[in-house]
Amino acid sequence: MFDIDRWNEIWNALAKNKVRSLLTAFGVFWGIFMLIVMAGAGKGLQNGVSEGIAKFAANSAFFWSQQTSEPYKGFKRGRYWHMDSEDLQYLKDHVPEIEYITPKNFTGRFGNSSNVIRGRKNGSFNVKGDYPDYIKIDPSTVLKGRWINDLDIRDKRKVCVIGEKVFDSMFDVNENPVGQYLKISGVYYQVVGLIRAETKINVNGRTEESISLPFTTMLQTYNMGNQVHFLAITAKSGVPVSVVEDKVKEFIKKRHSIAPTDLQALNSVNIEKEFQQMSGLFLGIQILTWIVGIGTLMAGVIGVSNIMLVIIKERTKEIGVQRAIGATPRVIIGQIMLESVVLTTVAGYIGLSMGVGLLELVNRIIESAPAQGGDRAFFAHPEVSLTVAVSALCVLVIAGLFAGMIPASRAIQIKPIEALREE
């Protein structure tokens, strides 16, 4: 194998027609390049999404009310309704599997009209009413000050916690927002904290563009009575979220005279289920990557096989001579197989390196870009694992052997006499 004559022969066979060899090699190069880049991009998407939601409580579910879609108990369809604070207490008492349950209310942000004013600055932001426990379901980092606490809720304090975008537009860069006041829809609130969302899951607007008030303060200020717009629940460990989800829906529907079969009235999202769907999606992406990648690679390998056949046709006479003067079939087969493996492996290796290089470049660009809260792309650390790289190399060598098989068997089928007769 490490015989200089052998390599000399390979070099000559390939160098005889450089353009053809290069084009053939390009097929394999492209196949493996695509495979690596696609696998890396898939992985990057997976990483990005997982990093975005990893900290989100996976055992959570969310509920919100919509118009009813079925008539029930004398009510006609299309009725508007709301959950209320009593539902909350009822669920706490009757569904022991619930770990945390927090309501969340919203005020509309109407168009671009400014609803927040501070001195000469103004802006338009989402305003949400929150409970202290909410941060345990959708974690945020408290950059300055604190999050809403139980005293805020009890005393209906006029305080607020702001997101980073709110800080950027309402405060100067070096200002400490804590203790300052913001006028929100005509009422002054003292800023007690600045937060950065750790997940990319947004409920009614991005966290960085939102202002959170204590839930009870919001109910009173905006005259919401005891309405609850949105409910976040986590299940105790060991209990599937869907069990809790079903129970909660059943109870709430019963309490508000909604048909048990009405699927629209109480909408919900089960994060556990979403996670599962997501991992299914990534599995799908991976499978697709390999199918397409291997397919492209196969096309390249078939190209190699084809060219090897042509090379053998061109070298029929040479092979005939070699056999006449004593080359055994093994020598000939070995030569052709080696040639094909060398062609695919070299081309493939270049494709592999360039694919990995491209991924690394993309990774660097992403990492050097300023990471800013929710602005981070759903894409992080595109990479291929060593397993993928090694298996790609194995595929290459096997593919090379496979590509050489047909031409090699063709070569030993050539009878020396026929080869020599060919003028």
Next chain:
Amino acid sequence: MIQISNLHKSYAMGSNSLHVLKGLNLEIEEGEFVSIMGSSGSGKSTLLNILGILDDYDRGTYYLGGKLIQGLNETKAAMTRNEMIGFIFQSFNLISFKNAMENVALPLYYQKVSRKKRNQIALEYLDRLGLKEWAGHLPSELSGGQKQRVAIARALISKPQIILADEPTGALDSATSFEVMDILKDINNQGKTVIIVTHEHDIAAMTKKIIRLKDGVIEEVIKNGDLQLFKERILTE
């Protein structure tokens, strides 16, 4: 050296078969210098292929150096060819990207002789044929006669018992042809059996025995002493 009896060979040509050799008997002693002649279709190429173990035969027996050559697999056939037979072809059939020395050394490569040793031996053989200065040249840089000498050196390097030459002068002008024939004569004088297939009478006339084939059997064998007679006869033909 070569004993052939009742040799039959036919080729399948689509549905019907072509019977080329029809019970041919032939004996060639060690050290003979033989030419095989015959018009096209007489079976001389087929006979040469069978002699060279490049092709198998259907019936009969073929002993080469006392060894029965029959139904060998390709690996064994290749090894036997390598050890016992040296080939010389009409179109030289040198490997284009190997220089003269490497071409000559090729049979030893298949015998797994080390590179250094086989190149050294190849140089000796090239020297014997007066081509030492050309050892590093590629075939494309050599003249026809030089190429055929390289091919002869290649045929000799594995020390075969017989040399099979298929139209060795077919691609050469007459002056070079005679040079090549002189070389073959020398080889024969050193005790090697040389068998030439040719259709040129003057080339055949330089050998010691002429075997004329016709329709798959031997028509006549002209021995050394009768060659003069043969020459005159072909001149009148």
